[in-house]
Amino acid sequence: xxxxxxNHIRPKKLSEAVARHLESLILEGTLRSGxxxxxxRELALRLxxxxxxxxxxxxxxxxxxxxxxxxxxxxxxxxxxxxxxxDLQDLMRSSPDSPGDYLEFRSGMDGMAAAFxxxxxxxxxxxxxxxxxxxxxxxxxxEQPDDEADADALFHLAIYEAxxxxxxxxxxxxxADLLRQDVLYNRFKxxxxxxxxxxxxxxxxxxxxxxxxxDPQAARAAAEAHVAFTxxxxxxxxxxxxxxxxxxxxxAETDGGP
Amino acid sequence: xxxxxxxxxxxxxxVWLLRSHPEAAEDYLEFRWVVARIAARLAAERATPExxxxxxxxxxxxxxxxxDQRLDEEMAADIAFHRAIYRATHNAVMxxxxxxxxxxxxDDVFYDRAAFYRHGETRADLMDQHRALYQALxxxxxxxAVTAAESHxxxxxxxxxxxxxxxxxxxxxxxxxxxxxADEEA
Numbered sequence: 067x068x069x070x071x072x073n074h075i076r077p078k079k080l081s082e083a084v085a086r087h088l089e090s091l092i093l094e095g096t097l098r099s100g101x102x103x104x105x106x107r108e109l110a111l112r113l114x115x116x117x118x119x120x121x122x123x124x125x126x127x128x129x130x131x132x133x134x135x136x137x138x139x140x141x142x143x144x145x146x147x148x149x150x151x152x153d154l155q156d157l158m159r160s161s162p163d164s165p166g167d168y169l170e171f172r173s174g175m176d177g178m179a180a181a182f183x184x185x186x187x188x189x190x191x192x193x194x195x196x197x198x199x200x201x202x203x204x205x206x207x208x209e210q211p212d213d214e215a216d217a218d219a220l221f222h223l224a225i226y227e228a229x230x231x232x233x234x235x236x237x238x239x240x241x242a243d244l245l246r247q248d249v250l251y252n253r254f255k256x257x258x259x260x261x262x263x264x265x266x267x268x269x270x271x272x273x274x275x276x277x278x279x280x281d282p283q284a285a286r287a288a289a290e291a292h293v294a295f296t297x298x299x300x301x302x303x304x305x306x307x308x309x310x311x312x313x314x315x316x317x318a319e320t321d322g323g324p
Numbered sequence: 325x326x327x328x329x330x331x332x333x334x335x336x337x338x339v340w341l342l343r344s345h346p347e348a349a350e351d352y353l354e355f356r357w358v359v360a361r362i363a364a365r366l367a368a369e370r371a372t373p374e375x376x377x378x379x380x381x382x383x384x385x386x387x388x389x390x391x392d393q394r395l396d397e398e399m400a401a402d403i404a405f406h407r408a409i410y411r412a413t414h415n416a417v418m419x420x421x422x423x424x425x426x427x428x429x430x431d432d433v434f435y436d437r438a439a440f441y442r443h444g445e446t447r448a449d450l451m452d453q454h455r456a457l458y459q460a461l462x463x464x465x466x467x468x469a470v471t472a473a474e475s476h477x478x479x480x481x482x483x484x485x486x487x488x489x490x491x492x493x494x495x496x497x498x499x500x501x502x503x504x505x506a507d508e509e510a
Binding site: 086089090092093130131132143144145146147150153154157161164167168170171174175178231232233234236237241 | 336337338340341342344345348351352354355358359361362366415416417418420421424425
């Protein structure tokens with residue numbers, strides 16, 4: 067009985083192995099929350115499994131809340147939980163300095179993510195980071211602040227991915243997704259500000275260069291400085307906005323009243 | 325492990341994913357190492373008297389359970405202690421995220437916490453680390469708190485790797501013991 071191999075050698079059900087494989091793809095960030103899976107036939111071909119096995123695996127993952135079926139397609143569900151985004155949104159509304167909190171948290175996290183990326187990025191990761199940086203540059207030159215803000219978020223996502231830490235990818239990447247939806251703060255306010263865009267570009271360049279040079283310390287310092295700048299710039303913009311609002315209100319009360 | 329003894333799927337898909345992929349344990353501890361450093365510094369700088377009361381209460385509960393050798397209570401107090409620290413950072417975003425991850429910690433996701441605690445030496449080490457962290461926070465020593473938090477998580481990682489090695493050796497020994505039984509029966 068001592069060398070009974072039953073539990074060790076016999077492969078698990080094929081559908082369970084397929085489910086685990088799909089889970090790994092989600093965990094590592096190859097498949098992302100909200101993403102639509104390829105049609106069943108194509109996916110079965112790609113994974114080289116029968117359609118019944120695949121269908122069983124998909125049903126298992128749906129039961130676990132990892133996949134969801136809607137509008138005829140199968141999508142990756144919200145990995146951080148259905149209420150993660152809305153809870154955070156409520157938090158942003160109720161707490162006066164939550165954008166500051168987000169950036170404070172990010173400062174430390176991004177510093178380490180950039181350092182890990184400088185140490186661990188594969189050649190493929192470095193390529194992606196390079197491409198995403200050039201996309202920022204290109205949009206910057208074409209004076210497209212909205213597109214530039216989007217490219218900005220994708221650049222940071224590539225760095226989280228190159229950290230090769232699944233929690234960094236899922237949690238910081240999840241926050242970056244929210245940033246793209248402007249849940250955390252209005253990025254366009256930042257990008258439309260005179261002079262700010264140029265500084266942001268130079269900061270992204272510094273992070274990019276340090277990671278490409280595989281210099282963890284420089285990457286960390288550059289990422290921390292970038293987040294610190296963003297935080298300072300945002301609070302300055304909010305302050306002047308408040309001042310402007312106050313001035314307008316005073317103006318309305320004295321001169322513009324009925 | 326048989327399917328029947330598998331725990332029911334938890335609410336957050338990420339928890340399920342991490343639970344069924346033990347290779348993610350190192351990533352989890354590394355992530356916590358990064359967060360714990362930030363949290364220790366902010367808590368040391370910002371804890372209000374009320375925060376400090378909460379941290380102290382959790383720490384005393386931990387100490388009492390440790391002295392009384394009540395494992396379950398000690399593990400629960402351990403989590404309460406860390407939660408009180410995250411709360412004292414006054415960073416709503418970090419608190420929101422860590423509340424979800426601390427759920428993971430209490431969940432026995434990656435390792436058998438009870439087995440950790442049953443190991444007398446490990447238990448004593450963990451208590452010393454919690455005490456160092458508590459004392460640094462009490463004297464508002466940010467650098468000291470960061471060092472204490474950092475070495476606590478690092479120690480957990482080391483203990484986790486040792487525990488896994490020991491588990492692997494144990495199953496080898498179990499197989500051999502089974503063979504001897506078979507020899508005697510033969």
